[in-house]
Amino acid sequence: MQLLVQSSQHELSDQEHYQNAQHNAQYDHEAFLGEEAKTFDQLTPEESRRRLGLIVDKIDKDADGFVSREELKDWIQYTQKRYITDDVERQWKAHNPENKDKLSWEEYKKMVYGFMDDMDPSEMEKEEEGFSYQNMLRRDRRRWSVADQDGDDALTKEEFLGYLHPEETGHMRDIVVLETMEDIDKDKDGRISLSEYIGDMYRGTEDEHEPDWVKNEREQFSQYRDKDGDGFMDKEEVKNWIIPPDFDHSEAEARHLIYESDVDADQKLTKEEILGKYDLFVGSQATDFGEALARHDEF
Secondary structure, eight states, X not given: OOOOOOOSOOXXXXXXXXXXXXEOHHHHHHHHHGGXXXXXXXXXXXXXXXXXXXXXHHHOTTOSSOEEHHHHHHHHXXXXXXXXXXXXXXXXXHHOTTOOSOEEXXXXXXXHHGGGGGSOHHHHHOOBTTBOHHHHHHHHHHHXXXXXXXXXXXXXXXXXXXXXXXXXXXXXXXXXXXXXXXXXXXXXXXSEEHHHHHHTTOOXXXXXXXXXXXHHXXXXXXXXXXXXXXXXXXXXXXXXXXXOTXXXXXXXXXXXXXXXXXXXXXXXXXXXXXXXXXXXXXXXXXXXXXXXXXXXXXX
């Protein structure tokens, strides 16, 4: 039985928008196409451009020949919601094949962690990179309990959504912060030091020259992450970092895509401008992105 490791956060994409201080185009592909951004290389460039053009027509709701920032934002939100809906439906069917109104913890645990019944206790507790099967079971049990709003130890499909995608549900967001802290806080003192923050993303050797992007992250920690300047991020500072208040990811991504593609600087995109930045939106044959262009049922 394959162990399902829950993702603590899935905003527009699992990818960081800026990685190692360089723009990460993979984020744009996934934000624009959602979960369908996976199988571009099965299409010719000509066919994928044709299908991208059809997607542009769908985004341009008022059919005025331009994609406005609001239309692009709406599309990005649509792809994200579709990803979450599809993911919940798929996992609900997999874990609840009888499609009962609720899925109990014992049923879920047996399906996901049943293999542990035959494991030696020492193997279950054995840690790799700070994780063990027992650790993962405890974390999932805790998250399940938070998602279980009526306290009956069984989840409705709506509660199951909160369990799978806690970042999407208001009352689940504290668990995202807690899990993030547990992942990074190696000395378990309840706060994240600069070395722990850097160590989570960079593991260079002592004699290795530190890249510029790491130096930039050190500055980010000191100037923006550690707001009270005590050398650590506490729970509230971590929350402001990973779930910033009043930050609209789809709005930010729409602005970014327009900035990168808007040749005449009129704050809206023509189909020609989008096709001209083809790689930005759907990738290239060197990548794995563009599954929306391969879905024959949409075109």
